[in-house]
Amino acid sequence: DIAPIDSKTFYLRHSGFKIISGQVYKDSNDNKIFEAGELGIANATVKATNVTTNETFSVNTDENGQFRIEIPDAQNYKVIVSYSTSEYEVPNTVTPIDTVDYSITVPLIVKGEVYGKVTTDEGNPLFGIQVFLKGTSVTYTSTDLGGFFRFSVKPGTYFVEVEFMDYEKYTTEPFNLLQEEQKEVTVVLSKQKGTLTYEIKTEDGRALTEVDAEIIKTGSDTVIQEITKANGSVQLVPGVYTLKADAKGYDPSEIDFEITKSGLSKTLTLKPANGSLKVSLKNAKGNPISGVSISIDGVQKGSSDNTGVLIVSNL
Numbered sequence: 001d002i003a004p005i006d007s008k009t010f011y012l013r014h015s016g017f018k019i020i021s022g023q024v025y026k027d028s029n030d031n032k033i034f035e036a037g038e039l040g041i042a043n044a045t046v047k048a049t050n051v052t053t054n055e056t057f058s059v060n061t062d063e064n065g066q067f068r069i070e071i072p073d074a075q076n077y078k079v080i081v082s083y084s085t086s087e088y089e090v091p092n093t094v095t096p097i098d099t100v101d102y103s104i105t106v107p108l109i110v111k112g113e114v115y116g117k118v119t120t121d122e123g124n125p126l127f128g129i130q131v132f133l134k135g136t137s138v139t140y141t142s143t144d145l146g147g148f149f150r151f152s153v154k155p156g157t158y159f160v161e162v163e164f165m166d167y168e169k170y171t172t173e174p175f176n177l178l179q180e181e182q183k184e185v186t187v188v189l190s191k192q193k194g195t196l197t198y199e200i201k202t203e204d205g206r207a208l209t210e211v212d213a214e215i216i217k218t219g220s221d222t223v224i225q226e227i228t229k230a231n232g233s234v235q236l237v238p239g240v241y242t243l244k245a246d247a248k249g250y251d252p253s254e255i256d257f258e259i260t261k262s263g264l265s266k267t268l269t270l271k272p273a274n275g276s277l278k279v280s281l282k283n284a285k286g287n288p289i290s291g292v293s294i295s296i297d298g299v300q301k302g303s304s305d306n307t308g309v310l311i312v313s314n315l
Contacts, residue, residue, distance in 0.1 A: 018096035020048055020104070021068040024061050024081050026179065027107035030154075034105045040065020041108055044083040051076045051093060071096050079104065084180075085152035086111045112177040115150040116185035118143050118162060126189065132161045135174065153177065160185050166192050166238065166261065191237040195263035199231040200245045203271045213245035213268075218256060243268055274314045281308040 024044045025034055046067045047058040052075055061067045071077065074097060079090040088108045096102040114133055118126045125147025132140045136156025143149050155178050163169045167189040177183055200211050213227035218240040225234050227245075236259050243266060244254040250270040257266050277296065281289040281304045288308025294301050301312045 018071045018074055018102070019068060020071055020077065020079065020094055020096050020102050022066070022104040022106060024065045024067065024083070024106045024108050027109050028179070030107075030109055032107045034107070041083055041110070044081055044108065046106070047080050047082075048077040048094070049080070051078055079106070081106045081108055083108060083110060085113075109154050110179045111152045111154055112179060112181040112183065113150060113152055114158065114160065114177065114183045114185060115148070116160070116187060117147045118149065118187040118189065119147055120167075121188055121190045126164070129162060129164050129189075131187070133158050134161060135159055155179050155181075160187065162187050162189065164189060168192050192261040193235040193237055194259040194261045195233050196236055196241075196257070196259055197233045197263070197265040198227075198243060199265075199267045200227075200247075201230065201267065201269055202247070202250060203269050208247055208270075211245050211247045213243065216242045216244060218242050245270060249273055276311055276313045277315055279304065279310045279312070281310075 023034075024041045024046065025038045026041055028038055040061065042061055042063045042065060044061045044065065045058055046061065046069065047056055048069050048071060049056045057069050057071060059067050059069050074095060076093040076095050078093050081088050086108055088106060090104060090106060094102055094104065118129050118131065120126060125143070127143055127145050127147060129143045130140055131143060131149045132138070133151045133153065135158035137153055139151060139153065141149050141151060157174050157176050159174045160172045161170070168191070170187050170189055172185060175183060200208060200213060202208060208230040210228055211230050214223050215225040215227065215234065215236070216222065217224055224236065224241065227234070238260050240256065240258045242254055242256050244252065245268050246252040247270055249272060251273045253268055253270050255266060255268050257264065279294050281292050283289055288304070288306070290304050290306045290308055292304045294303065294310050296312060296315070302310050304310045
């Protein structure tokens with residue numbers, strides 16, 4: 001009954017040829033069942049390979065995901081469908097017959113991509129670092145010369161994990177990846193840190209309420225940390241450092257140390273600073289008196305000059 005039909009395509013079959021036809025569709029819920037709302041995949045490549053001779057015939061699906069392959073014989077064929085980085089092999093071989101199309105529906109899950117870059121916290125790319133993608137499936141890859149990595153995986157829930165030598169382990173929060181979705185992940189690795197527990201004290205046992213101190217990266221004069229408290233702790237990347245400290249009434253002091261990820265404790269002692277005493281001698285009329293011998297704590301320190309002054313240093 002052609003009355004309600006506006007147009008229709010009819011296929012002419014080559015004499016002696018058999019047909020494998022069907023549709024490739026996006027299997028949204030991965031149940032291998034073609035359901036309402038699941039769309040056909042255009043431009044997917046369908047290959048039928050003779051299991052005996054390895055002769056292969058292939059076509060691309062149309063805009064609705066439909067395909068039609070002419071096969072010259074009725075032997076067994078395996079059917080593989082590929083699209084982008086996704087591939088599906090029909091589990092059973094196909095043997096087309098003479099007069100009827102062997103029709104199949106092919107469920108295909110279109111993979112998504114997780115990609116990104118691994119750098120240090122200074123922004124330098126890290127080459128050859130293993131990057132793990134864990135979750136619905138588990139896989140890993142290595143970064144290229146630019147620090148880049150890329151995964152092509154089925155939809156699911158994943159997280160990225162990177163662990164390398166003396167860097168802190170990096171793990172992302174879990175994320176959902178949909179079909180055909182592209183997810184970018186930037187991984188910044190920081191050096192593992194050790195804890196410096198420090199104490200800055202005085203030689204004469206006085207309490208220091210405030211100090212002027214800093215931690216310097218040895219050999220670079222780069223100030224890593226400024227310190228105002230007499231004791232505490234600081235997180236530092238393993239390496240060689242100098243702790244410099246000063247306080248009012250005390251000589252500056254410094255100490256070198258090397259820290260590892262296991263950490264260490266250091267004490268820096270400040271010695272009281274020497275001072276100077278200026279003695280100025282005048283008579284009752286306010287005129288300077290020179291040549292006067294001056295002792296401090298019974299020790300003779302010199303005589304006043306012609307201006308009546310004697311300065312005694314290093315007391």
